[in-house]
Amino acid sequence: MKHFIYQIIYQIPLFIFVFFFCYSCNVPAQNSKPNIILINIDDMGWRDVGFMGSEYYETPNIDNLASLGMRFTNGYAASSNCAPSRACLMTGKWTPRHGIYTVGSSARGKSKHRKLIPIKNTKTLSKEHEIIPQVLSQNGYVTCHSGKWHLSKNPLEYGFDKNIGGSHHGHPSSYYPPYKNVTIEGDNDKDQYLTDLIMEKTLEFIDNVQSPFFLYYSPYAVHTPIHxxxxxxxxxxxxxxxxxxDNPEYATMVENLDRNIGLLVSKLKKLDLFDNTLIIFTSDNGGLYRITKQRPLRAGKGSYYEGGIREPFFFVMKNKIKANSKNDIPITNLDLFPTILNYAGVQKSHSNFDGIDLSPILEEEVDQFDRPLFWHFPIYLQAYNAHDNENRDPLFRTRPGSVVRHGIWKLHYYFEDDGVELYNLTDDIGEKNNLAQKQPEKALEMMNYLETWWKETNAPIPKEVNSEFEN
Incomplete structure (x- = not known):
């Protein structure tokens, strides 16, 4: 009898081990690292989706996904065109930190119309900057880039384990084969639309990857060419x-993109991954004005009026972010790096970032946050159509200057003529009523923010006069 009791006692630890092993196999680990999907659409404007009010474009899958989390009505890109916005997103740093201000040359438009010599543009992101996939890769994540990269020749040199179609090119030569400047392994279907092929390869990655994974889904759509x-x-x-x-060709591209995002969500649910995945949706800059309007926002891509920088923006994560929630706090794509690291459980000093960790806002621990947001563009960017635009003048979408938003106020400052525009965005979201003369104290306060920020970031200011300029 005594021997039997001893046998039972000796077996108890084994029973406990077997019980908890079996239990852990059947119950998902609540503290496991989440998968992270960052969706960064190309050139999609603030109102180019149904959940932001469009009654023309049809985006049921994106709208449904947005309803499962928190959407931001004041979500911004840190630049108004592709490459600098993407550099800001990947580094979490303002444009003066990495020097990418535009695509190609910073002297765009006729020289005789440019009063100042613009600051030289950086075209390739320096490897001295540590970016999102590198940090996640160092912390147990498998990383995949899918679609447009635009910051170097090869995203595999910047921490990605897999690359689907990414290079230095900013847009495809064609959305129909042959794509020419976009190369994807196994792209043999002569009738396959590029956005469909990119998603097909993305779903293959998800089918075969072990969690946790980081997917940067950045399709070339809905950038030109409009096919x-x-x-x-x-x-x-x-x-x-x-x-x-009212552009039916562009609308088909929007709907096709929406269909593909629906396929992505369905795949996550089928593989029982959706509930443990953080999904972020945004765009790299405003919609192209000659193709789509963002009314009541002013102007579009390339401009630093609201139509060029305010984006559709939402976050989804079950049991962390409340469904059907909306937030008016101004945020920027600079905030994505620190936010992603928080949810990935990666400890990193916030002094490395110009953005903030948004998790207290997303999880409704705070309901307000007071900080200024800045944009710096010491360059020129020509207008598409001198007869159809909402820019400061008909020749340029952007002349050299800086912008600051703080609270409800937004100030534009221009280096050529020391011009100042001040807007109350609560009363005037369309930036039609310049209050700089009526509110000189507020304008001075906002200028002080800018001048302090220029010093802190060592922002280059164009001062040299262009000898070819014609008054």
Whole structure:
């Protein structure tokens, strides 16, 4: 009898081990690292989706995904065109820190119209900057880039384990084969639309990867060239225009993109990954003004009025971020790096970032946050159409200057003529009523923010006069 009791006692630890082992196999680990998917659409404007009010474009999958989390009505890109915005997102740093201000040359437009010599542009992101996939890769994540990269020749040199179609090119030569400047392994289907092929390869990655993974899904869509999805074209040609949105070819590209994001969400749910995945959705800059309008926002891509920098923006993560929630706090894509690291459980000094960790806002621990946001563009960017634009003048989408937003106030400052524009965005979201003369104290306060920030970031200021300038 005594021997039997001893046998039982000796077996208890084994029983406990077996019990908890079996239990852990059947119950998901609550503290496991989440998968992270960062969706960065190209050139999608603030109102180019249904959840932001469009009655022309049809985006049911994106709208449904947005309803599962928190959407931000004051979400911004840190620059108004592709490459600098993407550099800011990947580094978490303002443009003066990495020196990428535009795509290609900073002297765009006719020389005779440029009063100042613009600051020289950096075209490739320096490897001295540590970026999102590098840090996540060092902390147990498998990383995948899918679509447009635009910061160097090869994203695999910047911490990604897999690259689907990314290079230094900013847009495809064609969305139909042959894509020419976009190379994807196994792209043999001659009838496959590029956005569909990129998602097909992305789903293959998810099928075969072990968690946790980081996916940077950055399709070339909906950037030019505007190549319609042919089977959708008749529907939008018959659809009435809405609030400046009336391009049926572009609309088919938006709907096709939405379909592919629906496939991505379905795959996550099928593999039981959705509940443990942080999904972030945004765009790299405003919509292209000659193709789509963002009314009541002013102007579009390339401009630093709201239409060029305010983006559709939301976050989804079950049991962390409340569904059907909306937030008016101004945020920027600079905030994504520190936020992602927080949810990945990576400890890193916030002094490395110009953005903030948004988790206290996303999880409703705080309901306000007071800080200024800045934009710096010591360059020129020509207008597309001198007869159809909402820029400061018909020749340029951007002249050299800086912008600051603090609270409800936004100030534009221009280096050529010391011009100042001040707007109350609560009363005047369309930036039509310049209050600089009526509110000189507020304008001075905002200028002080800018001048302090210029010093802190060592922001280059163009001062040299262009000898070819014609008054």
């Amino acid at each position: 319609p999805v042919k089977k959708l074209l008749k529907k939008y040609e018959a659809k009435p225009a809405w609030n400046g949105q």
